[in-house]
Amino acid sequence: MSEVDSGMSKTLHNGLQILELLVAHPQGLTLTEIAESVGVHRTVAHRLVRTLEAHRLCRRDRFKRISLGTGLVRLAEPVEQDLRTLARPLLEELTDLTQATAHLVVRENEHEVRMLMIVEPRQSRMHVSFRPGQVDPVDRGSAGLALLAAAPPADGEREEVALARKRGFAVSYGEIAPSIIGISAMVPGREVSIGLSLFEAPDEERLGRAVVDAAQRLGSLLR
Numbered sequence: 001m002s003e004v005d006s007g008m009s010k011t012l013h014n015g016l017q018i019l020e021l022l023v024a025h026p027q028g029l030t031l032t033e034i035a036e037s038v039g040v041h042r043t044v045a046h047r048l049v050r051t052l053e054a055h056r057l058c059r060r061d062r063f064k065r066i067s068l069g070t071g072l073v074r075l076a077e078p079v080e081q082d083l084r085t086l087a088r089p090l091l092e093e094l095t096d097l098t099q100a101t102a103h104l105v106v107r108e109n110e111h112e113v114r115m116l117m118i119v120e121p122r123q124s125r126m127h128v129s130f131r132p133g134q135v136d137p138v139d140r141g142s143a144g145l146a147l148l149a150a151a152p153p154a155d156g157e158r159e160e161v162a163l164a165r166k167r168g169f170a171v172s173y174g175e176i177a178p179s180i181i182g183i184s185a186m187v188p189g190r191e192v193s194i195g196l197s198l199f200e201a202p203d204e205e206r207l208g209r210a211v212v213d214a215a216q217r218l219g220s221l222l223r
Helices: 010-024 033-040 042-054 071-098 142-149 159-167 204-222
Strands: 059-060 066-068 101-107 113-121 135-138 170-173 181-186 192-198
Touching: 010 033, 010 042, 010 059, 010 066, 033 042, 042 059, 071 101, 071 113, 071 192, 071 204, 101 142, 113 142, 135 142, 142 159, 142 170, 142 181, 142 192, 159 170, 181 204, 192 204
Parallel strands: none
Antiparallel strands: 059 066, 101 113, 101 192, 113 135, 170 181, 181 192
C-alpha cells in the first residue's frame, strides 16, 4: 500500500487503504484485522468502515466480517465501459470464428487478474462458461501468463511465460478449471488480454493467431 505524505488527506488515505485491503481478502476481514492491518485504533477503523458502508463501498455479513460492497461496481462502470463497448464486437467475431468462449481480462493488481467480459458461442453444442468478475492469480491461466509475457524476462518465471513471449500468445491447460484450455494474447499498450477458453485445441497456432489479431485490433481502437 502507498505511503501518506504531507500533501494528502490521512483520513481518505486510510479509507482507501481499507478498500485495497478488502480487494486482497475477498473472503472478508474482521474490524480488528482491518485496524491492525491499516495501523489505526479500532475506534478509528469503525468510523472509516461505517462511512464506507454508508456509500455501499463495503458491507458486513451476519458474522460481522467486512467485505467489498456493490457500490464499487457502480463507480467502476464508467471507467471500463469504453473498453467493454469496443471489445464486445471483437469478442463476438472471435467466438463465431472459433466456436469457443471468448474473454476479456484485466490486470487487477500485482498478483491477480479479473474476468471483465465473457462472450459465449451462439451455435456450439457445448462451450465453457465463466462468471464475469471472477478473479484469478496472474501466474495461472493463459490470460495472466499473456500479461506476464509482456514484461522483460524475470528470474524464476514459468517456462510458459517465456514461451508466450516467443510465440506472441499464451496457452494453459487446466489451470483455471479442470480440462479447460486457455489461449490468450495481451492487448498492446494495455494491461488487458483477449483470449479463448475451450475443451480442445487441435491447432494452437491457428487459434493463437486469431487471438493475437483480435488483441491487436482492440489495441488500435484504444489508441
